[in-house]
Amino acid sequence: MILLRAIVDGDGFPIAVVEHGYRHLASYLEDEIAFGTGEHAQQVLAMIPKVRDGRVSQWEEFSGAHHITVRRTTVTLSCSYRANQPPIDMPLDEFQKSLEQWIAVVGR
Numbered sequence: 207m208i209l210l211r212a213i214v215d216g217d218g219f220p221i222a223v224v225e226h227g228y229r230h231l232a233s234y235l236e237d238e239i240a241f242g243t244g245e246h247a248q249q250v251l252a253m254i255p256k257v258r259d260g261r262v263s264q265w266e267e268f269s270g271a272h273h274i275t276v277r278r279t280t281v282t283l284s285c286s287y288r289a290n291q292p293p294i295d296m297p298l299d300e301f302q303k304s305l306e307q308w309i310a311v312v313g314r
Contacts, residue, residue, distance in 0.1 A: 210235075210304045212311035220312045230283040230294045231301070234272050235308045247309050254302050276301075 210231075211223040222232035239247050256262040257276050265276040273293075275282045281301040284293035 210307055212308055220308075222308060228294060228296070229291070230272075230285045231296065231304060233285050234274065234283055235304070237271055238269055239305070239308055239312070247305070251302070251305060251309075254298065258298060 209225045213221050213223060215221055220236065222235045224232045239250075250267070253262065253265040253276060257265050258278060260278065264278075267274045271286050273282075273284045273286070276298065279298050280295050281298055282293050282295050285291070
């Protein structure tokens, strides 16, 4: 289980605190979800069941900083400004739980 804790810093910005090895997840949540639109967060969540049940074989998103690939049971995240760190693979269920928790905290 990936431990995610969301905090708000002194300037009012949300920060994702994650277990060692999951920094790409934290940066994705902080950069793409916290400062993106609520619609974008809901789009990502809406794709998960479509991929899980096979209606879509996989879903990918490229942004300026992140690349995410959602597959039936796993998610791969990489971060271009952390190029010295390899991509991470995580269970799809854990990604979904983390995303839902983060959205609840930042109000997206």
